[in-house]
Amino acid sequence: EAGVTQSPTHLIKTRGQQATLRCSPISGHTSVYWYQQALGLGLQFLLWYDEGEERNRGNFPPRFSGRQFPNYSSELNVNALELEDSALYLCASGTGGTVSRGYTFGSGTRLTVV
């Protein structure tokens, strides 16, 4: 069974540009969770999508947005990039919108803003 896959692995953008990150969940999973992990720091919750809808959102500005497609894959968009957006963006998937069986994370996308 394929795990959670994320693309691209690395992304370099210039300040002010837009970045698009992608996540494919484990087959059969309907929920996707996005986390930001700045270098050397902890995991900060960004967004939760389930069945195509945004279900919860962390304490991030509106320029962080995303969507979930009918096949349950998801896209995270970061507009008007700032230097402090440089981080590892992790995606996890689950079923039924619950996390009571533990997250399985993808390998992440490392975004560098220069």
Added chain:
Amino acid sequence: GENVEQHPSTLSVQEGDSAVIKCTYSDSASNYFPWYKQELGKRPQLIIDIRSNVGEKKDQRIAVTLNKTAKHFSLHITETQPEDSAVYFCAPTGNGQNFVFGPGTRLSVLP
């Protein structure tokens, strides 16, 4: 929302010694208590978890103990090895909808 703390923030032990990391939380509705291990440059991985109807769970050299009354749970690693060096995160969850991870504990196992 859930307030999660971990102690200590960094921990250095000699190879073969034991390590204990404590996670305290504020939400009394939390009923699922996982620990994740993140090695340098890699994704966090679930290493052990426990539910609120169990006080302790063990898996080889790692164990988790839960004190629901005091609202804390701990990760215990015995006979530590260099490959145990990593950052460990707790993520107590209530009603299946909690997204807060602890700040992490950096464990270094010295040879």
